[in-house]
Amino acid sequence: MKCYIDRVTTEHDVVTDIKLLIPDAGLRRRMSRVIKSAVTTAVECVGGIENIGSYDAIITATGWGCLTDSERFLRNIIVDKEQLLNPTPFIQSTFNTVGGQIALLNHNHCYNVTYVNRSHSFEDALLDAMMRIADGESENILVGAFDEQTPSQHRIMERMGIFRNINDGEGAVFAQIRAHRSAESIAQVTAIDFPAHSLSKQECLEKFATSENVVLMYNTYTLHGLYPTVSARCFAEATRLIQNGTKEVIVYNEYFGATPTVLRIQCVG
Amino acid sequence: MGIVVTGVGMISALGVGVDCNLVSIRKGLSGISATPKILKTGNKLPVGELQMTNDELHKLLTIQPQEHLSRTALLGIWAVREALKNANVDYSKRIGLVSSTSVGGMDLTEHFFEKFIEDDKAGRLRDVRMHDCAASTDAIARHCGINGYRTTISTACSSAANAVITGAKLLKHNIVDYVVVGGSDALSAFTVNGFKSLMILDEKHCRPFDESRAGLNLGEGAGYLVLQREEDAPLYYCHLSGYANRNDAHHQTASSAEGNGAYLAMADALKMAGMSPENVDYINAHGTGTGNNDASESAAFIRLFGNNIPPFSSTKAFTGHTLAAAGGIEAVLSVMAIKTGCLYPNLNFNTPISAYGLTPVCKYTDCTRVDSVLTNSFGFGGNCSSLLFTR
């Protein structure tokens, strides 16, 4: 299985005005910070809402989902004693809100699924995309990941002792994934793996490297802080390395107490 | 390559285990009670609640109470164990799990949050440890001998149907040898209040597809299938011969009047199987009992089947709407409809919806031949999935 990557966008790459990216004020005004961040990243990635229609699958990934809305609704239940609750945070707390809103922006009726599997969420979404391509079900897929930091989440994880050696983080990353190489293709994913046990740096290279010109990104998530889909940020960095001339990058990530994930990303040349 | 169903497992307000659930349905006994008895909430609304506390569930599963698992995980463990046992799996092979949930460990998080919002040093951490969706999947995997790839899907009320779809792909691509697919959701104050705030909870027993329908009743439970490649399975219940997920792309919560997403999902599931609409023997409808869903789904039926709508019914008046688990529970019921040759009744139906005039199956019908069942699951975010099981 393999796939081509035509563009990767993070929330830092969003330069277009949000009102152009999400023209529907009705959708926009209900969106929490993470939903805005993820949806704008997605629309920037595809180059405007008019292009959403050219995708035949939208696959999103999130470890925590829309935490702010979940917290808000939970807080309202407790404080207002289950009376006169505003439905909006409940609606928006759903894990597939981002995927659904992207579809809604341009009435895209295609396959639209959300993976919520901690540190594997992004890789699971990518695997689904690659399986769809291998099955001939999709040509162009939008794959993305997002997670947000909130004060409550930070406090809870601090109490759990998770931040002794690392800060927390958040982010949104979306990628245009293609079945076939196009003029815009910047890289290709040629291996995706979910080993049952930890691999050493040596084992990663032995098992996945195909040449000497390889960069191993081994648990580089630590540079970005800890959040469930931080590996999507590492994936974005890997494609940047390829764009800057690296031939092959192996991305190995193991965090949140889960088994590792491995991606091999190569140049298309 | 053919994908077949080799095991089923289920737990719901109707009872523990597939047989117990089927007996209740055959007798016409609904699992809906007038108010929640175990869930802590001030809302006195009818729900489909399994009458066992979390402590009793730990005991039933012989899991130490100190593990303090979420109700979603506990329900899931029961149903996955039953499905694995039913499939008589060979544990030396790669056994995968694609689970789904919409509330995850919310039942425990609610306890935590009550304390936490007063004082951020308060609340027991063990009550929030299982908050995220994957925590229930991990607990299920740990307690059921899952040794292969596993993931979690959450697309609101279509979640488990999407888990079935992903599981089938994992088999096709030889990533696993067996895959357990389905979903689990516990009742929670979060969802009861959420659906109440949307004003779509019926204060009485729900009446899917009836003119007088006034909303849904929430339920809880878990339903899982074991899927295998046909060539690896000498014995099986039926084939999973078609599936599709399509988006209604109409509104965040409401379904389109034309039932676009529902129509596309059903039509594409049939197309994948190379089957024409007139060969569908039974539809297990999404049929929540809300004004919007049942109208939209009826419109989609008419678009796809014209004047020849197959026998259809919603089983949600038995189980309640079990959210992410619904697609799993109803997949199990669909498989068993083929296996036992029965059609399930749509309880509480009296008058067809005037705009569509459709009448569901109202009586339990057995000794009939059911070769193909289409089952629908639709969720927020326009998420529409259909699965097609055939003999």
Added chain:
Amino acid sequence: MEQLIQELKEHLIEELNLEEITPEDIDAEAPLFGDGLGLDSIDALEIILILEKYYGVKLANSAEAKPVFQSVKTLAEYIMKNRG
């Protein structure tokens, strides 16, 4: 009545999170849904909450709600009539 209309507009802007809209921008007689303010079924639920929370006015069934939800003015009239 004028004061109630002004107050209602402020509640709508605040509770529905209407971006870049001031009370002056809202025509009290313009439709709330569809072409007017462009509100939808979720907003309708929020408006029911506004009526109950700020004015103690209950509006349960949707048949009753339809004529009341025409415009800010019809909302205000309903409040005037039903406020305890």
